[in-house]
Amino acid sequence: MPNERLHRLLCRFTDIRPDEAEQALQLFLYFFLTTFSIYIIKPIKESFLIDVTPAWWPYADFITAGLIGFVVAFNTRLLNRWPRRKYFSWATISFIVLIILFWCVFKTGAPDSPIPFTGTIIPWIQRSWPVPVFVFCFWSDIFIVMSVTHFWLAVNDVFNHRQAKRTISFFVTGGLLGGIIGSLSASRLAHTMGPENLLLIGPVVLLLILAIINHLYAGRKKLEKDISTETARMKPDYLESLRSIRKNKYLRILAGAIASAIIVGSLINTQFKIAVRQAIPTDEARTSFLASFFLAILLISAIFHLLSTGQILKNFGIRFGLLLAPSVLCLGTLAVFLFPAAGIIAWACFIRGSDKTFDNTISQSLRELLYIPIPPSIKYEAKIFIDMFVNKVAVGLGAALFWILYRISSFDRISSIEQIRQLGILIFCFAILSIILIWKIHAEYLATVKKDLSRKWQDPHKVLAENMDVDRARLIADTLQSREVSSTLYAMNLFHLIRKETLTPELKEFLTFREGEVKARSMDSLLDVAGEVFYPGIEETLAEKETETMVTEIMDLDVYRKAMEARFRAIIKDEAFTEIERMEAAKLIGFMKPTPIVIQCLDHLLRDSSLSVINYALSSAAMHRCAEHVSPIIALLENPMSRYEAQNALASYGPGIEDILRVQLQNEAYPLEVRSTIPDILARIGNQKAADILCVQLSCGNEELEADLVDSLYKIHSMHPKIHFKKKTIENGVLSIVRKTYNLYLSGAENKLSPDLPDSVSDPNPAVGIMIKRIFDLLTLIYPSDDIVKAYQNITQGTHKKADASLELLDNVLGRDIRLYLFPLIEDLPLEERIRHLKRLVKGLDQRLVMVKPRVVGRFV
Amino acid sequence: MQITTQDRSGVAVLYVSGELSRLHVTGQTLHQAVKSQLEQGKRNILLNLGEVDFIDSFGVGEILASFTSTQNLGGKIKLARISRKLDFVFMVTGLKRVLDVFDNETSALQSFTRR
Structure with a gap:
């Protein structure tokens, strides 16, 4: 089927991209066939086990728990040494051979076998019965765990987190369908074929799986090479797997969360068995009830999965999905203390049904997702170790907890309902532990995802703030420019630099060097620059502390103030002062105390016809921050040539003028180019009130101001991270x-x-x-x-x-x-x-x- | 600090020497010397600061007080041969635009006659 058509078809069931369609279908079929074979093998195993004396039953779990470690070690060794395709293929082939072997054993070796036997092996098998059944039970446990683990390893190989997250529910659907069809087939064919012959369906299905594996990995040589390179570094050692998990916090918590969930499941299963045994005494009725119950669970799981798993993941995220099962089980377990004894079977069906439904659907999907961000170098060995060893040990631990409870208390002498309630306390404790571990693993999951991400560039606002003093840069530029205008203005700017403690030796050297350059250019006027005499050594002299003190003291003199005020009055009266003189006055005002005449003169200069005078006046206004100047400064925002300086001046006012700025921002009659400068000023004021004004304006939805508002909000947050922003707005x-x-x-x-x-x-x-x-x-x-x-x-x-x-x-x-x-x-x-x-x-x-x-x-x- | 006065073509030239600072006030201050000239009817005053070794803000205050007193009476006060440092200080404080400062006495004296 061409990819596009396949994509269109699969799109109806899952969120899938065109280039993923073929692999997704293969993985769907892979999981369908895997669970199909599992649900064929499982009833055969149960049937053979039930045939054995009941006293032996609990020990089947203990054998698996005890021996699984060796299988994991062997399996990890092969996984690390062989290419993935070879490993999966040989594992599948060995399953096929073993199934055929078991078929031969059960067909000919069983004590009631109708086939006459000869030779030495078959009589030995018959004599050692029921050992072959335990071997088969152990093998089928291994087969189930390994098949499922192999499938999820393949998903990890083929898809990344995002792809897996989108497609995982599709695969789980395949698994559920495989389980339903497998169980139905087993129940129908068991009567006609007999349980031993039913085993022969296994090899056929496994051959199909083998074909899918080879197709899936064909053409993925690069992937195989990558996986081999990553895994080749590992020591193929079972203890090494354990060490890897112990060293990695994420894996430790993951193993703990999975183990606690399995212990909860195991104890719930025991509760369920007690309830069923008490409610349904006869074997036939009990078997029939159990068969119907498990089929119902699969159907409910399929429906729940189709309707809810994807929606829950999409709408509520991983944490909610992970917490759903233990929370429901926790509350459900508490409910047992309220339930009357007569209705306990209904409660047991609910709690066991919930556990299995979650396990078949959302919990399984999410557990697999949690493996995806683990680095490939440890992912595969860790997954095998947790899925096989930790899983089975947890089942054994659940059985052991029950065994201990049975031994230390008079468990056999109390009623079934009391037994269930006592188990309920244990389940509640482990469910709570599970919730805590899930909470932790979610935090670790995010930390693991984040490890892959690094900042590619730094926040420009912070970079500027940390590495550059914009005000100083502007002052240096003004100083350089002023040197060509007037030596007095140059001296004032130099003094300003000194006052700000920014006339570094390097800058002094630079200014001196420039001085030479200017001199060279002005040779024709013999050190006369723009009509002003140029003074070598001015930088050194002004930089002396003594000079600075002297200037400050002079400015404090009453007589000085009076002398300068007389000059300012003359300027206010518009007497014939040159542009340079007005610039000098505007600059000087910035150093002076804000007396009424000084303020009045500054107000006058802010309305000057010369842009140079205005810019110096704005700089001085920024130093005095007088309320009287806010209006003329705002008016200067209209002029593009003075806008930047006016913005700086208003920003330097800091807290206190937010309301004036808000009115300007909200006034639609005001020119847009002026309104658009206000957000940046508010951002530079950078307080909560400024942020709130910007948020309110953003919520008005004014498209023309949107860019400025967003930039300014970002700037405020970047420079003042503690400012709070209303989430809804x-x-x-x-x-x-x-x-x-x-x-x-x-x-x-x-x-x-x-x-x-x-x-x-x-x-x-x-x-x-x-x-x-x-x-x-x-x-x-x-x-x-x-x-x-x-x-x-x-x-x-x-x-x-x-x-x-x-x-x-x-x-x-x-x-x-x-x-x-x-x-x-x-x-x-x-x-x-x-x-x-x-x-x-x-x-x-x-x-x-x-x-x-x-x-x-x-x-x- | 020592102050000697000479009349040059109707201009009272005050020759100041030594340190023009608050620590070296002995007897008459510069302002008092200027006021004395004003009281004698002199309206054109030139302060020759060429021999001043050191000047502090007190000294500048004296010059400014002299300037105010002279200005109030409609007179003119000019400065000659100030140190480079004082010149820079006058630039920074804007006094360069308020006070008339000359490199030498001759040009200062000529400026009184210019209209």
């Missing part, structure tokens, strides 16, 4: 931008259909890129910003693997709505597929946004 802002991005895509897609438009017009990517950046900037305000920044950087510029890890991180960090509507924009999807997703979601997003009423002016008015 920011979420709504994010969704609003998401909606606009949808529009870009959808209109871009429509344009693409039009042959008249060039590609560049219809390609929405450049604009989309900017919108996506804006979305992520806003997300940093309400979610862990480092995670969000890393995710953004790796999605936009990382490798495919890192982009997937980023998506996985976001999937676990972001809120439900944001995930739902944002992911189709950032996932790696073909354009058509993306458009399809967006069209499906756009209506819901519109409804979500309609619910948000814009708060125009909010509580600040």
